[in-house]
Amino acid sequence: MTTKSNAERYGIALLILVVSIASVWAIWGAYSLGKAAGAQEAEARHAKTLISLGNSIDALTTKLNTAEENLAKVVGEQDTELGMEQDHAKNEMEQRLAAVRTGAVRLSVPATAGVCRPAGGDADPPPVAHDQEARTELDPATAESLVAITEEGDAAIRDLNACVDRYNTARKHLTAFEAGNAQVLQ
Numbered sequence: 001m002t003t004k005s006n007a008e009r010y011g012i013a014l015l016i017l018v019v020s021i022a023s024v025w026a027i028w029g030a031y032s033l034g035k036a037a038g039a040q041e042a043e044a045r046h047a048k049t050l051i052s053l054g055n056s057i058d059a060l061t062t063k064l065n066t067a068e069e070n071l072a073k074v075v076g077e078q079d080t081e082l083g084m085e086q087d088h089a090k091n092e093m094e095q096r097l098a099a100v101r102t103g104a105v106r107l108s109v110p111a112t113a114g115v116c117r118p119a120g121g122d123a124d125p126p127p128v129a130h131d132q133e134a135r136t137e138l139d140p141a142t143a144e145s146l147v148a149i150t151e152e153g154d155a156a157i158r159d160l161n162a163c164v165d166r167y168n169t170a171r172k173h174l175t176a177f178e179a180g181n182a183q184v185l186q
Contacts, residue, residue, distance in 0.1 A: 033116065049101065060181060063177070063181060066180045067176075076169070078166060078169065082158065086158060087159065096147055100140055100147055101144060105135050106138075107147075109136060110133055112134060
């Protein structure tokens with residue numbers, strides 16, 4: 001049996017210490033490199049996701065702009081149609097007013113005449129024949145005012161109907177846009 005000297009023992013201990021430190025350093029280096037590579041991989045995935053989302057947003061914005069332009073075009077056409085309808089109605093109203101002013105058209109309303117009792121007050125009034133409706137003719141100024149009032153009401157109804165049409169058109173376009181982009185919007 002040989003005995004080892006202290007120098008040999010210190011040498012072996014030093015060698016074990018150096019190998020241990022080198023092993024720890026190598027393991028720590030490998031871990032750091034793996035962690036950095038994992039971080040770079042996660043960063044790359046994140047960047048790809050951001051690019052994909054950016055492209056989706058760009059595509060959706062383009063679709064939205066197109067849908068908005070189409071809606072504006074349809075509403076513009078509806079406005080043009082309403083303008084033409086209002087002009088046509090105005091022309092017809094002016095013709096009716098001219099006919100009332102000239103007397104070519106006369107307006108009348110139903111009228112009932114009061115019954116006078118004889119001076120004694122006891123006698124019943126004579127029977128009235130109901131085979132013909134009593135009417136009274138309106139003077140031209142009153143008739144013209146009445147025709148103008150009805151035209152204002154008709155114009156308001158046309159405006160309201162056009163408003164409802166615009167609303168329904170916008171709702172239809174929005175529903176179609178949402179249906180076409182349901183996955184992107186979620």
